[in-house]
Amino acid sequence: MTGWNNWSGSVAASPRLIAKPRTAAELASLVGQASKVRVVGAGHSFMPLCETGDLLLNLSDYESAIEIAPDRKTVWAPAGWSLKKLTAALWIEGLSLINQGDINPQSLAGAVSTGTHGTGAELGSLSTQACGFRLMTADGQIVECGPDLNPELYQAQRLSLGLLGVAVEIRINVVPAYHLEERVERRPLAEVAERLDELGAATRHMEFFVFPYSDDVIFKTLHPVEAEEPRRPAREVGEDSEATFRKICDVCAAIPILTPSLQRLMMGMMGKPSRRVGPAYEIFPSERNIRFEEMEYELPRAAGIPTLKAAMAHIRKRRLPVTFPFEFRLAAGDDIWMSPFNAGPGASISFHQYAKMPWRELFTEMEAVLRDGAGRPHWAKRHTLTTADVHRLYPRAGEFVGACKTWDPTGKFANTHLTQLFGL
Numbered sequence: 001m002t003g004w005n006n007w008s009g010s011v012a013a014s015p016r017l018i019a020k021p022r023t024a025a026e027l028a029s030l031v032g033q034a035s036k037v038r039v040v041g042a043g044h045s046f047m048p049l050c051e052t053g054d055l056l057l058n059l060s061d062y063e064s065a066i067e068i069a070p071d072r073k074t075v076w077a078p079a080g081w082s083l084k085k086l087t088a089a090l091w092i093e094g095l096s097l098i099n100q101g102d103i104n105p106q107s108l109a110g111a112v113s114t115g116t117h118g119t120g121a122e123l124g125s126l127s128t129q130a131c132g133f134r135l136m137t138a139d140g141q142i143v144e145c146g147p148d149l150n151p152e153l154y155q156a157q158r159l160s161l162g163l164l165g166v167a168v169e170i171r172i173n174v175v176p177a178y179h180l181e182e183r184v185e186r187r188p189l190a191e192v193a194e195r196l197d198e199l200g201a202a203t204r205h206m207e208f209f210v211f212p213y214s215d216d217v218i219f220k221t222l223h224p225v226e227a228e229e230p231r232r233p234a235r236e237v238g239e240d241s242e243a244t245f246r247k248i249c250d251v252c253a254a255i256p257i258l259t260p261s262l263q264r265l266m267m268g269m270m271g272k273p274s275r276r277v278g279p280a281y282e283i284f285p286s287e288r289n290i291r292f293e294e295m296e297y298e299l300p301r302a303a304g305i306p307t308l309k310a311a312m313a314h315i316r317k318r319r320l321p322v323t324f325p326f327e328f329r330l331a332a333g334d335d336i337w338m339s340p341f342n343a344g345p346g347a348s349i350s351f352h353q354y355a356k357m358p359w360r361e362l363f364t365e366m367e368a369v370l371r372d373g374a375g376r377p378h379w380a381k382r383h384t385l386t387t388a389d390v391h392r393l394y395p396r397a398g399e400f401v402g403a404c405k406t407w408d409p410t411g412k413f414a415n416t417h418l419t420q421l422f423g424l
């Protein structure tokens, strides 16, 4: 028996076996011999998606390579590669992903399986960029699917939480390699809220962070630009502010009543606006070394700001010790059966708490506010949806569950959490 923990430390499991197959034959043998199978990428999900008492697979050593389509618009990529490894390999080939989230240690399959997204008013999640899968299903065979090949399997697999099988390769949309300019500055929340649509349209990627006890936001944009020389070291400023932030989190954990004043102090210390330029795959991700627990709800675009304000007002009224800022992002609508963005253009609100501080009660209160705004949760982040909620919120959940039962009739790829969530 070997122990396993997720990134934040809130999920622990004791799988019978943790294995890293290198070939399809090894993978088939492992899947064939196990009664229950889960796959883990980087373990960055906050929900117990990878929890299992039987076989836990990891595909980071699976022997596969990127395969670029002749038109250079798509690439078959190893599903177990981290986004860090994938985007660096694409860059060498003169290619980039269309969008990325905050960090890059996640596996490609983990990111696609959970609807991981970045920000951009016109840009969908990574699941929307996946246009084909090679998947080992419960019978040990590798099945390929895409819009025109096994289309029902494809529709379910686009955001599947790993319920249909083990993704070994994913075909993903790519674009010619590009550089990004990042700008970060302090702005009043009132102004950003008022001009959200205009600001969201002005650059390709716009997001902001706001501490619940501050009236100003950390406003961040990314926009494609020409390359610049000489390049500056990317992380110097971030490292200093992370060390300061960690100290503030530790003080808040020890003396929670200080949280509001320390947050205002921290915003007051924010330096001058910053700017940097670099290859997109280096500029998208940030370092996230301070562990936290996270909940995120995706809302209809128009409900985003009112819901954020309601959440902040709730925290202030109850004087709750929330140490991390909210993160507010935009995403395009999509047509994926289980995507929380499938009702149209979305606004995404992430709520974090320092991992050393109690989070469960806070999250219960926040979830009520976020659900009032007609939100649907990010599947990898903390939520308490029931099967009834899933079917009420997702008109196509029945088709998704049907595909799971067709391709995995004995529920080999399910675990306790997912069986309860989807009523499998």
Ligand SMILES: Cc1cc2nc3c(=O)[nH]c(=O)nc-3n(C[C@H](O)[C@H](O)[C@H](O)COP(=O)(O)OP(=O)(O)OC[C@H]3O[C@@H](n4cnc5c(N)ncnc54)[C@H](O)[C@@H]3O)c2cc1C
Pocket (backbone or CB within 6 Å): 007, 008, 038, 039, 040, 041, 042, 043, 044, 045, 046, 049, 050, 059, 079, 080, 100, 101, 102, 103, 105, 106, 107, 108, 109, 110, 111, 113, 114, 115, 116, 117, 118, 161, 162, 163, 165, 166, 167, 168, 288, 378, 380, 381
């Ligand atoms: C610090 C931090 C920052 C984050 N930033 C963002 C962000 O900016 N945007 C965002 O949307 N989310 C973000 N997340 C959430 C994160 O992107 C998701 O949890 C993502 O699933 C993590 O990828 P992973 O490789 O760790 O997946 P895991 O957590 O390991 O697995 C996630 C799911 O994918 C399945 N899976 C993994 N590999 C396979 C495979 N080969 N075949 C089949 N199924 C598979 C697993 O079974 C599981 O259901 C963040 C999380 C953390 C901790």
